[in-house]
Amino acid sequence: MARLLQEIEPAPVACCTPVVSPDISSDQAQTLAAIFKALADQHRVRIVNLLANAPEPVCVCDFMPQLGLAQGTVSFHLKKLLAVGLLEREQRGTWAYYSLKRDALNRLADVFTMKEAVA
Amino acid sequence: MARLLQEIEPAPVACCTPVVSPDISSDQAQTLAAIFKALADQHRVRIVNLLANAPEPVCVCDFMPQLGLAQGTVSFHLKKLLAVGLLEREQRGTWAYYSLKRDALNRLADVFTMKEAVA
DNA sequence: AGAGAAGATTGACGTTTCTCGATCAATACT
DNA sequence: AGTATTGATCGAGAAACGTCAATCTTCTCT
Numbered sequence: 001m002a003r004l005l006q007e008i009e010p011a012p013v014a015c016c017t018p019v020v021s022p023d024i025s026s027d028q029a030q031t032l033a034a035i036f037k038a039l040a041d042q043h044r045v046r047i048v049n050l051l052a053n054a055p056e057p058v059c060v061c062d063f064m065p066q067l068g069l070a071q072g073t074v075s076f077h078l079k080k081l082l083a084v085g086l087l088e089r090e091q092r093g094t095w096a097y098y099s100l101k102r103d104a105l106n107r108l109a110d111v112f113t114m115k116e117a118v119a
Numbered sequence: 120m121a122r123l124l125q126e127i128e129p130a131p132v133a134c135c136t137p138v139v140s141p142d143i144s145s146d147q148a149q150t151l152a153a154i155f156k157a158l159a160d161q162h163r164v165r166i167v168n169l170l171a172n173a174p175e176p177v178c179v180c181d182f183m184p185q186l187g188l189a190q191g192t193v194s195f196h197l198k199k200l201l202a203v204g205l206l207e208r209e210q211r212g213t214w215a216y217y218s219l220k221r222d223a224l225n226r227l228a229d230v231f232t233m234k235e236a237v238a
Numbered sequence: 239a240g241a242g243a244a245g246a247t248t249g250a251c252g253t254t255t256c257t258c259g260a261t262c263a264a265t266a267c268t
Numbered sequence: 269a270g271t272a273t274t275g276a277t278c279g280a281g282a283a284a285c286g287t288c289a290a291t292c293t294t295c296t297c298t
Contacts, residue, residue, distance in 0.1 A: 194246055198247095212244090
């Protein structure tokens, strides 16, 4: 379980050493904290939720009315989620579409899963 | 607790891919964000990790050397985790012992659990 | 009652975060 | 070329956060 952190890219990617794995290092704690920090805002939680329910990538212009935030602020939040590898960005002409990285989310669920044996 | 991820539903497609309707409310988003906020710090992640591996409740005095923080700061962090229901506090004489609320962690894991729909 | 010890709380200070309006870069359409 | 339009970035101000030293508060033991 603790090896999940080692196999990630040099770039920040969502995932993770389980919070329940034995003796995580300061670095690992920091990586995990960074991911939680990205989720530690009500607007970003809603973004993730909206994307989770969306069958396809969502355009930035759709987030603004949903969240009631200025365009620059929406970009700010999307960037935070992107930075930790929770989201994916795709450019289509003038528009930017964002989608959830489902596997990152799944690995995040494992972070909280308690296991007795680590084989 | 609010379920973050729901089953994927087909949504009408317009100019910019409208977002689906079954969102979580602002209140629910705020509640979730508060929990993530409690975990959005490397020291608090380590506290949870240490508690997850401890067979018994842990004394405050044990956290200080582990985290390398002043006593007041440790209390500050423990209070944050306590406030969102992740920890439990038990007074034993002069000492205060903290332990993890395992069920709270398990429910947190469910927040990320994806019910995959057939695309 | 008085002395000690553990831990919670307070006050102060520097850092980070969120927000908006404004600007900039890139793409699309006349 | 010229003009919109989308979205990223910048600058600034307000609020929230993390930290420590100092100060309670509570409990224990003489």
